Amino acid sequence: MIALPCEATAGSHLLPTGRRSSQSTATPETFDPTAKFERRKQKEKEKEIKTVMGYAQLVIGPAGSGKSTYCSSLFQHCETTGRTIHIVNLDPAAENFDYPVAIDIRELISLDDVMEEYGLGPNGALMFCMEHLEENLDEWLSEELENYMEDDYLIFDCPGQIELFSHVPALKNFVEHLQRKNFNVCAVYLLDSQFITDVTKFISGCMSSLSAMIQLELPHVNILSKMDLVTRKRDIEDYLTPEPTTLLSELNQRMGPQFQKLNKALIDLVDEYSMVSFVPLDLRKESSIQYVLSQIDNCIQYGEDADVKIKDFDEDEDQD
């Protein structure tokens, strides 16, 4: 999708009524055609829409939340629907992939090499690798991205270390680099539905997602993964789009009276950032994957101009 700058309409100077500006009844003190033309040009410049080079999902979330499985299922879904996506591995510790890897950070740096060379543990080595990536954005990443063309859609499968999307700047700088290359990027935050067993865990999940939202400053979609493992759907439904007042009363019931003010502040925060919204994802159902994808596409304005061909899936065909 390429948005072209508005066509310049210099010379016509039409007033809202359709009269030429020379016919204006404005007094000589107030009417200055040159200034008006300049103002108009300035406005058109401001309205000029940036040319979009590509689209990207940054798949983040705690370790084991299902990021790689999501990427692989998305790849299969897109293959079935005749849509092309490219998956990028950003985890230097990853070993096996269920999807074809389009770009692989391990070609730049390998976790094992760093651990061996610098005597670091897995976590320290991972941070080292991400900082190395950050230092090589112009060299390595830019070169890799040259293989992709306008309108290409990239999915970045990220490592699960929580510090990467809370305070370590490597991922933030990575995202800014993508944006400089004119990628429309959306953060896709996965939270394991198995983790949400009560309101305190739900709030803790929201806080972790919120810190990613604040750190990355991206359009953000929250996904509740592994819905196939949820046996009592009703328990989890309460957390998909819950009422802030219900959450607060549940929190107050579970915690001592000294926490009431804190509980109120937390719920207000979650509510203010519109965080109380998770899209459930059941990978057994094509309709569920398609719905999640459409939510993300909407966030990054993918397909607004393009004629995307997506097969219709009948919900009845999906297993329950």
Ligand SMILES: Nc1nc2c(ncn2[C@@H]2O[C@H](COP(=O)(O)OP(=O)(O)OP(=O)(O)O)[C@@H](O)[C@H]2O)c(=O)[nH]1
């Ligand atoms: N039943 C079920 N299991 C899942 C689903 N998604 C992931 N898993 C399992 O959860 C485990 C972790 O999944 P991954 O996709 O490796 O999670 P990840 O977030 O990429 O993990 P890290 O790379 O460690 O950050 C694996 O054993 C998956 O098979 C799902 O939707 N349903």
